[in-house]
Amino acid sequence: MKKIAVFTSGGDSPGMNACIRAVVRAAIYNQVEVLGIRRGYAGMILGDFVPLDREGVQGIINRGGTILGSARSAEFMTPEGRQKAFEQLQAAGVDGVVVIGGDGSFKGATVFMEEHPEIPFVGIPGTIDNDLYGTDYTLGYDTAINTALEAIDKIRDTAEAYNRLFFVEVMGRDAGFIALRSGIAGGAEAILVPEVETDIPLLIQQIGEYHEKHKHSCIIVVAEGDDAGGAFELAKQVQDKVPYEESRVTVLGHIQRGGTPTCADRVLAAQMGIGAVEALLANKRGIMIGVQHKQVVEVPFEQSTKHNIEISPSLKKVAHILSAI
Amino acid sequence: MKKIAVFTSGGDSPGMNACIRAVVRAAIYNQVEVLGIRRGYAGMILGDFVPLDREGVQGIINRGGTILGSARSAEFMTPEGRQKAFEQLQAAGVDGVVVIGGDGSFKGATVFMEEHPEIPFVGIPGTIDNDLYGTDYTLGYDTAINTALEAIDKIRDTAEAYNRLFFVEVMGRDAGFIALRSGIAGGAEAILVPEVETDIPLLIQQIGEYHEKHKHSCIIVVAEGDDAGGAFELAKQVQDKVPYEESRVTVLGHIQRGGTPTCADRVLAAQMGIGAVEALLANKRGIMIGVQHKQVVEVPFEQSTKHNIEISPSLKKVAHILSAI
Amino acid sequence: MKKIAVFTSGGDSPGMNACIRAVVRAAIYNQVEVLGIRRGYAGMILGDFVPLDREGVQGIINRGGTILGSARSAEFMTPEGRQKAFEQLQAAGVDGVVVIGGDGSFKGATVFMEEHPEIPFVGIPGTIDNDLYGTDYTLGYDTAINTALEAIDKIRDTAEAYNRLFFVEVMGRDAGFIALRSGIAGGAEAILVPEVETDIPLLIQQIGEYHEKHKHSCIIVVAEGDDAGGAFELAKQVQDKVPYEESRVTVLGHIQRGGTPTCADRVLAAQMGIGAVEALLANKRGIMIGVQHKQVVEVPFEQSTKHNIEISPSLKKVAHILSAI
Amino acid sequence: MKKIAVFTSGGDSPGMNACIRAVVRAAIYNQVEVLGIRRGYAGMILGDFVPLDREGVQGIINRGGTILGSARSAEFMTPEGRQKAFEQLQAAGVDGVVVIGGDGSFKGATVFMEEHPEIPFVGIPGTIDNDLYGTDYTLGYDTAINTALEAIDKIRDTAEAYNRLFFVEVMGRDAGFIALRSGIAGGAEAILVPEVETDIPLLIQQIGEYHEKHKHSCIIVVAEGDDAGGAFELAKQVQDKVPYEESRVTVLGHIQRGGTPTCADRVLAAQMGIGAVEALLANKRGIMIGVQHKQVVEVPFEQSTKHNIEISPSLKKVAHILSAI
Incomplete structure (x- = not known):
């Protein structure tokens, strides 16, 4: 050689x-x-x-x-x-x-x-x-989840000021890893990943109960490849059926690929x-x-390249216990 | 008191x-x-x-x-x-x-x-x-332009890797200040603001000439209130008429309101x-x-509140001289 | 319970x-x-x-x-x-x-x-x-190494402008983990940790050869608990015996404990x-x-709490191969 | 030309x-x-x-x-x-x-x-x-004050955890501008600059009163060229005469010259x-x-190059009103 x-x-x-x-x-x-x-x-x-x-x-x-x-x-x-x-x-x-x-x-x-x-x-x-x-x-991966997390932190600032509902779309066409880790770390109220089927009526119910109980802002982190569609599609299906006055959508996109x-x-x-x-x-x-x-x-x-990597059950449990809803 | x-x-x-x-x-x-x-x-x-x-x-x-x-x-x-x-x-x-x-x-x-x-x-x-x-x-304002700039810097990384065309939408419904400053600081190839009428055919021609001459990535920063419409609308009108193989759109949105x-x-x-x-x-x-x-x-x-603030001619000139196209 | x-x-x-x-x-x-x-x-x-x-x-x-x-x-x-x-x-x-x-x-x-x-x-x-x-x-730990790394990146900017020699002291009274990881990631020319005995004459010789060959700035990352003493002590023993015109010492200190x-x-x-x-x-x-x-x-x-954790041989090898000297 | x-x-x-x-x-x-x-x-x-x-x-x-x-x-x-x-x-x-x-x-x-x-x-x-x-x-200058500020923010985290007294030295051999702006922005309890004579006994008294009243951490930002000497010298004169159990010194040094x-x-x-x-x-x-x-x-x-630039009286007043002591 x-x-x-x-x-x-x-x-x-x-x-x-x-x-x-x-x-x-x-x-x-x-x-x-x-x-x-x-x-x-x-x-x-x-x-x-x-x-x-x-x-x-x-x-x-x-x-x-x-x-x-x-x-x-x-x-x-x-x-x-x-x-x-x-x-x-x-x-x-x-x-x-x-x-x-x-x-x-x-x-x-x-x-x-x-x-x-x-x-x-x-x-x-x-x-x-x-x-x-x-x-x-x-x-x-580690850089990307930190980039996503910084964005979620910033969105929390403004979401909290208005008690708003935010849908934040992160990268992940087939895999929910970025969503799961950045969502747990950002204190997301819910995290939607491709690996788990999204139950929209249940989500709507949970957002409603959360708003009822806590009156705080609500951030839903969505992997782009989630079965419910991306953040825009999800917002369309959810926003009129929940008690939040306003909702906003953010698609982080390619900033997740860059940076030191x-x-x-x-x-x-x-x-x-x-x-x-x-x-x-x-x-x-x-x-x-x-x-x-x-x-x-x-x-x-x-x-x-077999791609049969599963979301860690341990992290799924973490997300379940720590998410608000 | x-x-x-x-x-x-x-x-x-x-x-x-x-x-x-x-x-x-x-x-x-x-x-x-x-x-x-x-x-x-x-x-x-x-x-x-x-x-x-x-x-x-x-x-x-x-x-x-x-x-x-x-x-x-x-x-x-x-x-x-x-x-x-x-x-x-x-x-x-x-x-x-x-x-x-x-x-x-x-x-x-x-x-x-x-x-x-x-x-x-x-x-x-x-x-x-x-x-x-x-x-x-x-x-x-100073925080917001730095947030926008950090995002543009990250996008440059990935844009340059692929010689891609990016449209980055920053906040500014009536005013192009965020676009102008973050665009100059981010080395944007073009900056579109509400205060200046956007000439789409000219823009298409300039992007083409730029690609011809320099073969580099091209980042267009657009204020959300630009008369040509936001970044998605602009991309629709431009992307098929320029020599870049691929273009991408990023809308920075509410991350610009948050942060330390x-x-x-x-x-x-x-x-x-x-x-x-x-x-x-x-x-x-x-x-x-x-x-x-x-x-x-x-x-x-x-x-x-009179709102008759004009874009600084000095900065407009700076943008003109430093932009690539 | x-x-x-x-x-x-x-x-x-x-x-x-x-x-x-x-x-x-x-x-x-x-x-x-x-x-x-x-x-x-x-x-x-x-x-x-x-x-x-x-x-x-x-x-x-x-x-x-x-x-x-x-x-x-x-x-x-x-x-x-x-x-x-x-x-x-x-x-x-x-x-x-x-x-x-x-x-x-x-x-x-x-x-x-x-x-x-x-x-x-x-x-x-x-x-x-x-x-x-x-x-x-x-x-x-992960936050601390990133904080140390950001500082090393900044110091590289100014070190490179002057082709200077820098001694950067990071935390670690008994353990060199912060020094090792931040040093590898920061492209340090040498990394000194408590777990490995520091050979000052060899270091002086290596710095000299490095300067001879590469003419670049040189950053030595030192754990505070290194046996050669902290960065100030080390600089005192080294700086007059190497060909760099100037050397500088930075002690990062408590900033490594803080931050998001x-x-x-x-x-x-x-x-x-x-x-x-x-x-x-x-x-x-x-x-x-x-x-x-x-x-x-x-x-x-x-x-x-047994404290018998060893520096990973794999990382020591990485540091050896990637360091300049 | x-x-x-x-x-x-x-x-x-x-x-x-x-x-x-x-x-x-x-x-x-x-x-x-x-x-x-x-x-x-x-x-x-x-x-x-x-x-x-x-x-x-x-x-x-x-x-x-x-x-x-x-x-x-x-x-x-x-x-x-x-x-x-x-x-x-x-x-x-x-x-x-x-x-x-x-x-x-x-x-x-x-x-x-x-x-x-x-x-x-x-x-x-x-x-x-x-x-x-x-x-x-x-x-x-703007980058340097933000770098100093980020460091002060991180130090506040750990200072607050222990209710500690910190002396943070920032650059400025003849001028206190970096100290003044980063100190105001970091919520420093006192800011010492070369342009104003430092009254050590008064400072000791004020730190004592502040500790008495507020029980919080106390951060003193010092320009390197302050007449009282740098942070180490100042700490030596102050720390035994104030009620804080522990004090720490941080010298930010050359990280203030680097960075994006x-x-x-x-x-x-x-x-x-x-x-x-x-x-x-x-x-x-x-x-x-x-x-x-x-x-x-x-x-x-x-x-x-006349160098007769004065510290803005307006900012001095701001520092006086907002500092804790």
């Missing part, structure tokens, strides 16, 4: 830059050269490569986004596209690849390796959604970046580097 | 609590008692008063929202409602009132004083919109709170306390 | 208020009354109790410090003091106690229970130091608060509620 | 990067080329220049520090040094220079222009100290950067660009 490549793929998440830095530094530590691939699989096909050394990753540890960019690539879905990507990597002398991304990125790598077993891929779970099996936390990564995300980035380089050096392939119980672990791609 | 009342009214803004604290401490300093009126003019009509002393305003200097609450009051729009409010104030022995709020709150106070000249009102401009004449800054007040807002709260108490003690009435050029000034309510 | 008491003890840490709230809400959920004890064991001896209900813990979830206060108590170290405390608890009808604190607080509770087995204590690890055995994280708790700390507060109430209801005693691998666990006091 | 140079000098301050960006963009807008001078006057003497275009200032608007670096230069204090600097500028074809810095930087420029009138200098007040005459605010610039600082950077370029184009020289009452103004260097 003389030269490896690293790239970011899929939705960007805070900590990706810190992770690129860790990959580069760990490689240098092991006398391995590093190429950065710009704009994901699309850039791989085009051979859009840039050599990365210590100076190249200087000053990025605390920056959101990804200096390598990301993109979707329809072409990589085709054997021809993957063939081109393979040729570009070979031409550049790449012996192994670190892919920082999610579910889809790992599936792409798996198909690639079936066709081109010469070049091993190792994955790092970079996604704010925390929806990959085999790691306690994905890279960016938290300490936890940067430490995760460091552990995973080093773990990925060491795995390649140990001739591993097709695995995701996870962190479980603070220890670095290796999880086969197929396992990691 | 033995006893004064203080209340918050209209949309809440960060710094209101610091201002309530300043009013109470300044009153105590001058041996004057203070009553807090809960929930604005509505609470005034109901006599929902609470004595405020040092302990009562302990620990609130850095908290968003307002401990006194706010509300709309249709009843106060009627002579009967104002008569009730007057009776409640008289019964409680109130000699003067400090109202922290905006435009509408000062107009309400003006009508009240015409009917009940016995009780003088002095106003403090508490609104994030910075749309009151006679003060360099309104209370909460900035240093500037807390100093403003201190200056204005003391200024209001001193004005009442000096038998002033019907004036708003402003701060101009760092000095406390007094501005008649009629002047302050 | 009809009535429980809760108090905070030892050095305060962010998340204590969120935890008090969780204890109160979990108790109410289980039809149990709650008394708050003010100012730790000192207040227990004086019977300084306050009933806590939902309203009493309203709006504190995001506030640093502790609404119950904390204090040292020499008197509780004596059998007479503990006897008084016991009588106060009995007189107030307290059936069980939740103590949120560290090492010393649990030892105090252990001695108390030996003398007065009638009243069971359950502990929650509230300390920024992360130095209790049996829990992945203590309450307040992070999302992780608030979720921990929720899990631990509920866990403690449920443990008392299940007739447990003398145990600390920890969270391991995201699951709530119960750890006997004696185990938790 | 075909080519201008820009550099940062003296202590760095947040907003310098945003200002460099504004200078570059304003120059490009006016078809003028820009050179960046690295490491202040020292780099000028060495001809350490780098061309700056749009890409070169991409992504720096929100970053603390200065991409151009800063340094002290003993050599520039000599005619020979200035002669070398002049030759370097001439050789590079520089027609005018923008210097972003403080007092000393402007004095250096003044002497330079006396000897080498061929090259005009225009200044931008970049310093956190707010101690330049002729501008309402200097660049970086606030919205106000970035708008100031934009206005001043453009103003400086326009002044050079209008053949102005030897002036500092200030902002007064939101308008860009030009102030001769001699005036700006």
